[in-house]
Amino acid sequence: MFLSAGRARILLVVGLIFLAGCGGAVPGDPTASDTEPETSPTVEPQPANGTLEVHYINVGQSVSTLIIGPDGDTMLVDTGHYNDDGEYVLEYLQARDITRIDHLVTSHNDADHIGGNAAVIEHFETEADGIGAIYDPGIAASTQTYEEYLDAVETHDVTLYETREGDTIDFGTTDIAVLGPPDPYLENRARNENSIVLKITHGETSFLLSGDAEDDQEAYLVDTYGNQLESTVLKAGHHGSSSSSNEPFLDTVAPQTVVVSSAYDSQYGHPTETVLQRFADRSIPAFWTATHGNTVFVSNGTAVSVQTQQDAPTEPTALRDGSSIPPGTAGGVTERLLFTGDGTTTVDTDDTESTDSSDEETTSDDGSATTFEIADINSDAEGDDRENLNDEYVTFQNTGEQPLNIGGLTLEDAADHSYTFPEGTTVDPQATITVRTGSGTNTDTDLYWSSRSPIWQQWRRHCHHSDG
Numbered sequence: 001m002f003l004s005a006g007r008a009r010i011l012l013v014v015g016l017i018f019l020a021g022c023g024g025a026v027p028g029d030p031t032a033s034d035t036e037p038e039t040s041p042t043v044e045p046q047p048a049n050g051t052l053e054v055h056y057i058n059v060g061q062s063v064s065t066l067i068i069g070p071d072g073d074t075m076l077v078d079t080g081h082y083n084d085d086g087e088y089v090l091e092y093l094q095a096r097d098i099t100r101i102d103h104l105v106t107s108h109n110d111a112d113h114i115g116g117n118a119a120v121i122e123h124f125e126t127e128a129d130g131i132g133a134i135y136d137p138g139i140a141a142s143t144q145t146y147e148e149y150l151d152a153v154e155t156h157d158v159t160l161y162e163t164r165e166g167d168t169i170d171f172g173t174t175d176i177a178v179l180g181p182p183d184p185y186l187e188n189r190a191r192n193e194n195s196i197v198l199k200i201t202h203g204e205t206s207f208l209l210s211g212d213a214e215d216d217q218e219a220y221l222v223d224t225y226g227n228q229l230e231s232t233v234l235k236a237g238h239h240g241s242s243s244s245s246n247e248p249f250l251d252t253v254a255p256q257t258v259v260v261s262s263a264y265d266s267q268y269g270h271p272t273e274t275v276l277q278r279f280a281d282r283s284i285p286a287f288w289t290a291t292h293g294n295t296v297f298v299s300n301g302t303a304v305s306v307q308t309q310q311d312a313p314t315e316p317t318a319l320r321d322g323s324s325i326p327p328g329t330a331g332g333v334t335e336r337l338l339f340t341g342d343g344t345t346t347v348d349t350d351d352t353e354s355t356d357s358s359d360e361e362t363t364s365d366d367g368s369a370t371t372f373e374i375a376d377i378n379s380d381a382e383g384d385d386r387e388n389l390n391d392e393y394v395t396f397q398n399t400g401e402q403p404l405n406i407g408g409l410t411l412e413d414a415a416d417h418s419y420t421f422p423e424g425t426t427v428d429p430q431a432t433i434t435v436r437t438g439s440g441t442n443t444d445t446d447l448y449w450s451s452r453s454p455i456w457q458q459w460r461r462h463c464h465h466s467d468g
Contacts, residue, residue, distance in 0.1 A: 049070055049173055049301075050069075050070025050071070050173070050300075051070055051298055051299060051300050052067070052068070052069060052070060052174055052200070052202040052205075052298070052299045052301075053066075053067070053068040053296060053297070053298050053299075054066075054067050054200070054207050054233070054296070054297045054298075054299075055067070055068070055092070055294065055295075055296045056235070056259050056261055056287075056289055056294070056295045056296075056297075057080075057088065057089060057092045057289070057294055058088070058261075058289040058290070058293050058294050058295075058309070058325065058327050058328075058329070059080035059081060059084070059088045059089060059261070059289070059327050060080075060081060060084075060088075060262075060263040060290075060327040061081060061112065061239065061262055061263035061266050061267070061268075061270070062078070062080045062081035062112045062113065062115060062239075062261070062262075063077075063078050063080070063107075063112075063113065063235075063239065063261040064076065064077070064078050064079050064080045064088075064089045064092075064116070064261075065077040065078065065209060065235070066092070066093065066096075066098070067171075067200065069171050069172045069173070069174045070172060070173055070174065070202075071172035071173060073102050073103075073171050073172045073174075074098060074100060074101050074102050074103070075101070075102065075103040075104075075105060075169070075171065075176075076089070076093075076101050076103070076104050076105070076120065077105040077107060077198070077209055078105070078106065078107050078113040078114070078211075079104075079113070079114060079115060079116030079117050079119075079120050080112075080113075080115045080116045081111070081112045081115040082111040082112065082114075082115035082143075082145040083115065084115065084116070084327070085115065085116060085118075085119050086115060086116020086117070086118070086119030086120050086123075087116070087119075087328070088116075088327050088328045089116045089120060090116065090119060090120065090123055091328060092294070093120075095330070099128045099129045100124065100128060100129035100130060100131070100132070101120070101124055101130075101131045101132065102131075102132040102133075102171075103132055103133060103134075103135065103169055103171070104117070104120065104121070104131050104132075104133070104134045104135070105134075105135045105163075105169075105196060105198070106134065106135065106136045106137070106149075106196070107137075107195045107196045107209070107211030107212065108137055108139065108191040108192060108194065108195045108196070108211055108212060109136070109137075109139060109140065109141040109146050109149075109191060110141065110191055110192070110212065111141070111143050111145040111146070113211070113212070114141075114145055114146065114149050115145060117145075117148075117149040117152065118145075118148040118149050118151070118152040121134075121149075121152040121153065121156055121158060122152055122156070125152075125156040125158065126156075131156075131158050132159070133158070133159040133160070133161060134153065134158055134159065134160045134161070135160075135161050135163040135169065135196065136160060136161070136162060136163060136196075137162070137163060137164070137181050137191075137194050137195065137196050138162035138163075138164075139181075139185065139189050139191050139194055141191065163178055163196055164178070164180075164181060164182070164183050165178060165179055165180050165181060165182045165183065165197075166178065169198075171200075173202075174200060174201065174202045175200070175201040175202075176198055176199070176200050176201075177198070177199045177201070178196065178197070178198060179197040179198070179199055179221060179224075179225060179229075180194070180195060180196060180197035180210075180211075180213065180217060180220070180221065181193075181194035181195065181196065181197075181217070182194075182220060182224075186216050186217055186220060187216045187217075190216075191212075192211070192212040192213065192214050192217075192238060193213065193214055193216045193217045194217065195210060195211025195212050195213045195217065196211055197209065197210050197211060197213060197217070197221065199228075199229070199231065202299045202301055203299070203300070203301020203302055204301060204302050205232045205233075205299040205301060205302070205303070205304050206230070206231040206232050206233075207231060207232065207233045207234075207235075207297070208229065208231035208233070208234050208235065208253055208255070209235050210234075210235065210237045210244070211237065212237060212238040212239075212241075212244070213237045213238070213244060214237065214238060214241070214243040214244050215243055215244075215246055218237065218244065218245075218246050218248070218249040219246075219248070219249075221249070221252075222248050222249055222252045226252065227252065229249075229252050229253045230252070230253060230254050231253050231254075231255055232255065232256050232257070232299075232304055232339060233255060233256070233257055233258070233259065233297055233304065234250075234253050234255035234257075234258045234259075235258070235259055235260075235261070236258050236259065236260045236261075236271065236275065236286075238270075239260065239261060239262035239266070239268070239270040239271070240260040240262055240270040240271020240272060240275050240276070240288075241268065241270055241271075241272060241275065242272045242274040242275050244275070245258070245275045245278060245279070246278075247278060250278055250279075250282060250284075251282075255284060256284070256304075256339045257284060257285050257286070257287065257306065257314075257337075257339065258279055258284050258285075258286050258287070259286070259287045259288075259289070259295055259297075260286060260287070260288045260289070260290075260319075261289045262288070262289070262290060263290060264290035264291065264324035265324075266290075271286075271288065271319065273317075276316040276317050276319060277316070277317060279316035280315065280316040280317045281453065282453075283453055283454060283455060284316065285314035285315070285316075285337070286314055286315075286316045286319060287306065287308060287314060288312070288319045288322070290322075290324060290325070291310065291312035291313075291319060291320075291322030291323065291324065291325060292308035292309065292310055292311075292312050292322070292325070293308055293309025293310045293325040293329060293331075293333075294308070294309050294333060295307070295308045295309075295333075296308075296333050302340070303338055303339060303340045304338070304339040305335050305337075305338050305339075306335070306336050306337040306338070306339070307333035307334060307335045307336065308333055308334065308336055309325060309329065309331050309332070309333050309334075310322070310323070310325050311334070311336065314336075314337075371398075371399045371400055372396055372397075372398060372399075372404060372406060372409075372427070373396065373397050373399050374394060374395070374396055374397075375395045375396060375397040375432055376393075376394070376395040377393075377394045377395075378391065378392060378393050378394075379392065380392075381437075381454070385454040386453060386454060389436070389437040389438030389439075389451065389452075389453075389454065390436040390437065390438040390439075390440060390448070391436075392436070392437040392438075392454055392455070393434050393435060393436040393437065394411075394434070394435050395432050395433070395434040395435075396427070396432060396433055396434075396435075397427075397430070397431070397432045398427040398428065398429055398430065398431055398432075399430065400429055401429050402429060403426050403427070403428050403429065404426065404427045404428075404429075405424075405425070405426050406421045406425050406426070406427060406433075407421055407422060407423040407424050407425045407426075408420060408421065408423060409421045411435065419435060419449050421447070422442065422447070425447070431445075432445065433445055433446070433447065434446050434447070435447045435448075435449060436448050436449065437449050437451050437454060437455050438450070438451065
């Protein structure tokens with residue numbers, strides 16, 4: 001009953017929530033749609049023009065995501081924890097000359113997600129170019145942070161839409177589909193389980209933001225949307241809690257990478273070892289704002305560049321081996337990985353060990369320079385990859401005119417697994433050698449990684465000598 005009263009209070013105090021949802025409405029629309037929301041909002045990928053940027057801001061035990069569209073549209077999803085009153089988020093936005101927020105999305109009204117709402121609204125409405133509209137799932141919270149948020153909306157007369165599954169948000173040439181919360185709400189209106197869930201599609205790439213969705217909402221999403229959930233990048237639900245990023249959900253989303261937003265010394269143990277192991281079991285490289293800092297994904301519609309403030313492990317179970325980078329730390333980002341349609345390419349930022357993404361220049365037995373090139377990658381084994389690991393492979397070719405000793409050369413996948421060519425391995429001129437994922441007996445033409453799970457879908461075309 002309290003939650004129902006809370007929802008009525010939104011209507012009374014703000015007076016701008018439209019019960020039918022935003023229905024594709026944009027700032028300036030006189031009313032929201034009176035029709036029922038569509039339940040299949042995803043669309044076929046369209047050719048992309050320009051670049052889409054998705055910034056996961058390092059805000060400690062919280063989350064805030066800035067999205068900048070190819071046409072300059074801006075969206076801010078959540079604003080950080082109440083204990084910093086939006087300070088980290090505002091500093092980040094101001095450092096990037098963001099003067100207007102076209103869409104402010106509240107995934108749900110927990111204080112660690114709306115902590116900066118009031119400050120952001122106040123700043124952009126009084127010192128910048130305003131906020132176009134706010135999108136809220138419509139479930140109230142009995143906190144001072146929530147009251148301050150509503151007061152700021154009322155004071156500055158900002159349009160506020162109750163947003164539900166099937167609604168759309170106009171973001172220029174980039175498609176944004178709202179996949180949650182459903183109507184009626186799930187689990188007796190629990191805030192986490194009724195988060196606003198967004199799928200952002202730019203060309204052939206996509207990003208899934210699931211708020212703090214836990215097992216019930218994740219199960220609902222899987223049952224309702226199935227493979228429409230597939231996304232290039234997943235933001236781990238609920239800061240890496242074991243109650244989120246459940247196995248059926250991960251298997252359905254099938255992300256190429258995942259990003260976790262939580263504190264380095266999280267009192268809740270986020271991200272938990274359980275959820276990190278789920279990522280590791282699927283060879284999903286992970287980025288953690290606590291060790292990578294501000295993490296920016298830039299998509300041109302076919303490839304996604306991952307840029308972070310600090311280099312740190314991406315193998316999920318090794319995330320805590322990275323050093324902490326405090327929220328609010330100033331500084332730019334450096335490209336670390338590039339996800340493409342045919343695998344994952346590393347970007348080597350160390351000039352002393354830089355390698356071309358497609359070949360490795362090394363020395364033949366007579367001391368002359370030659371080239372060891374990638375000739376073929378088969379990242380999709382026939383049938384079930386896990387049952388046919390040896391049909392997942394990468395083939396190299398010695399394109400030089402002399403035999404090539406590759407013993408000690410090391411390959412790495414995007415999750416920091418590594419394979420070292422056996423000592424004494426030699427490739428004749430113009431000959432090839434294939435490294436297969438599974439197990440077998442090494443020959444002059446075929447070597448075996450002996451992995452128990454698929455690797456090459458995360459291949460990053462990187463090799464270096466183990467002695468540096």
